[in-house]
Amino acid sequence: MADTEPPTATAEQTGELGPSKSELKKRAKALEKEKKAAEKAAKQKELAEQTAAAEVDYAKEFYGSLPLNQSQSRPRKPRAEIASLSSRAGETVLLRARVHTSRAQGNKMVFLNLRQRTDSVQALLVVTPDKVSKQMVKWAAGLAVESIVLVEGVVEKTQELIKSASVSDVEVHVSHIYLVSGVDGRLPFSVDDAGRPETAVEVEGQQYNRVLLETRLNNRVVDLRTQTNQAIFKLQGAIGDFFREYLTANRFIEIHSPKLQGAATESGASVFKVSYFKGSAFLAQSPQLAKQMAIAADFERVYEIGPVFRAEDSNTHRHLTEFIGLDLEMTIEEHYHEVMEMLDGLFIAIFRGLREKYKKEIDVVRQQFPADEFKWREGPEGTLRLTFKEAVDILVESGVPREDLDDINTENEKKLGGLVKAKYDTDYYIIDKFPMELRPFYTMPDPEDPTLSNSYDFFMRGEEILSGAQRIHDPALLCEKMRGKGVDPDSMKGYVDAFRMGCAPHGGGGIGLERVLMLFLKLNNIRRASLFPRDPKRLEP
């Protein structure tokens, strides 16, 4: 291009005043700078070409062809798990992992911290004649953090424990390294920064970037890569497993009920409206009606794990517009406490399971979210059960005016949690016998005092995590209670008819999965317990 461009006139050629000495000096400096930049660019280009060629060689050696990303060949060389490396000293392994950090030492050596989920290991690339070239080391040193690489190397015992890696007694001496997936653009924050406690911006005298929740959620894919989040969602899955395991052992079967409903039902609460062909539908705010109908259809004991939708415009730390409901419903033989005790047994099974099988993950989360260990009562004394009246008395005793306690609001709930913890040393308890007027129309009234109901809430760290009750299975009583709450029984004909065709006494409850996870770990915001949370202001990512 430069050859064909017409020469441009300089100030000197066009006569006028010549440049000053300082101006000349400036120009010389600028020229020098340009020259250096051009040299640097040329060097970088050359290096890139060399490393690209090297990359192809390495890849061919590994795969027989390039690129691997379209499934060109299948040499069947298994990849190693970082967690397994401690026991594999001396072996040559093939490892796919993220570059968590990279640190060059001179131009002959580079240290990589390689990460897989909650595990990491140190890898070392050293210039070695006929094996690892200088370019290769330079190229490796320039790899963007969060790139995914495939490395081949020998696992070697280290002299000293490597504090920065979770597998600290070995490191990998890399002979080959290949880029599987690079990073295109700038990371919104480093995974290291995202893994630090949000309150601690200074660690051992060093200042770090604080990553705000909003920023995390906007870039959730990167945020989820922290060891903390990897552990949190492993624990979320575990809660689901323990839930199913306990209920299967107790003869429950899993059902799936439709989330699209023909009418905006249940207790008149806010529901989302859906355009349904030429008409409308509504998103279920719980599987309540369906699971009761499953009982009327003789399924005896059912559970469901699925999304529930709440169109409430509240941006609190504990509300989502979409969350996962762990719901169950069962027939009652004699008394609704059978259901309450089944639910209690279920929670104990979940708590025990987490403590016994997921200590590692809980400890990982604790590092970012410090919290007292979650406490519950076991053995002969069992779970603490208070009646609503007893709960109110405890609050009154502590100074809350009784006239404020027709219902226990969020603030008083939290306060009660503190009082109960102080008095009974438990983070988990049940409140039974709620006033009838606080509960939905389908709640069974207490047989002796019609102002009370056969209903209960379960609490963790002073926050409600389950609401449940015996339900009305008698159609006449149900219709009466519906009318009392301003619901027209004809608007829910399919539901009411289910009981007209004969239905056993039954009860159940609904658990918020994200709440259990948030409160067990004390994450302080429910969004942290949801993979891609939804609230009135958030529908992405």
Next chain:
Amino acid sequence: MADTEPPTATAEQTGELGPSKSELKKRAKALEKEKKAAEKAAKQKELAEQTAAAEVDYAKEFYGSLPLNQSQSRPRKPRAEIASLSSRAGETVLLRARVHTSRAQGNKMVFLNLRQRTDSVQALLVVTPDKVSKQMVKWAAGLAVESIVLVEGVVEKTQELIKSASVSDVEVHVSHIYLVSGVDGRLPFSVDDAGRPETAVEVEGQQYNRVLLETRLNNRVVDLRTQTNQAIFKLQGAIGDFFREYLTANRFIEIHSPKLQGAATESGASVFKVSYFKGSAFLAQSPQLAKQMAIAADFERVYEIGPVFRAEDSNTHRHLTEFIGLDLEMTIEEHYHEVMEMLDGLFIAIFRGLREKYKKEIDVVRQQFPADEFKWREGPEGTLRLTFKEAVDILVESGVPREDLDDINTENEKKLGGLVKAKYDTDYYIIDKFPMELRPFYTMPDPEDPTLSNSYDFFMRGEEILSGAQRIHDPALLCEKMRGKGVDPDSMKGYVDAFRMGCAPHGGGGIGLERVLMLFLKLNNIRRASLFPRDPKRLEP
């Protein structure tokens, strides 16, 4: 009231012509009829009072109070399972069950067929001095079918097997019977009628009412009580269990992704629009985007069980607007066949599990829905895999014009199923290497032939039950393919950005739970495999 009403003049009193002889006869007859009706009503009333009193006595004896339906007391007398009765001859048991049929023999004896889910037993109530009164027997004989009763009685070995009951070697000699829940109104159909094959309206010379699918679905709660439906939904739960069990053993974790999306995404297919506060949201037509983002977030291997929504206005035997997706996604080490083989192993595990652990339920369903046993290949030959091209060749060979086979439509799919069954004796097979233009934008092209793709469908009895592929993890290639299908990458920024931040090669698939259930059992309509099905015309119950 009669006392205060003014007497009305009769034709006789007002003079005119007297009544004819035939007229008088008629009147006498009518009077006689009225008298009889009044007597009958009085008797019924008396009987009702007596039985109500008797009911109270029985209930008090059982519970200490009445009614039991509000949890008045808790005597802790366990209820027996009908299925367990064969081994309990001689014992006195307490049993809650439906009255499936009732047949009085004279006025001293009544036979009840009592039902619990897939099990039934004969119960016998005989007038016995000081124990079972004549009224009690009469009252029991009058119980509506589908009422729920609690009976106490002795389990006795029978002389002959009772063909009408599933537990046929014992019967229950009832000493007490109590109504737990009655039937209010007319049953839409009998559970017995609903349990018969829909094609067979004549069984052993007797005509029966055929219950149409539409009628069943309108009254789903009663329809679901058939032994067939109890078995179908036990099998549905089992498929979910086997799915999770297999994937957990293969280091997958369960995720839950939001069904509410900010944009109508994926391949431009029809989605449901939701009113979301002051804006709009859309229902996810699959967890595709979320599970890929979970891979970009390092979860490695994820699965999800949840509702997927399809706003397609098609009322076929195999489409629902809401169904349960069994979805999985995993990273690839070398080749996308790793994913295909994982999915194949998963299906074999499900099929085996059903055959080995649920023979009883499968046999129950067979009685109403006769079908050849589902066949698949195991052992060294393994699952049949055809390429798309090979599948087309098979169809061409059988006479389908090649020019009709750019895609394989439903009719040809079915035809292929038949040809494959005839040739390879399997109901289950895989078609690999679909043409790129038939697949969504995120599908990875074949490295050697860009008109083909690294994608596959799985089939059962000639119908597609899974669609899957390797996905594009390279953001540049992804954007190119999006534009090629008319999708603006900016409209899916969160999704594309996930790959910009580095993502391992990966693939997966989505299984329709109801389809697997329908095809394994050959139920012929997907609505039978959904608890409360949703289609363009059905949002209730």
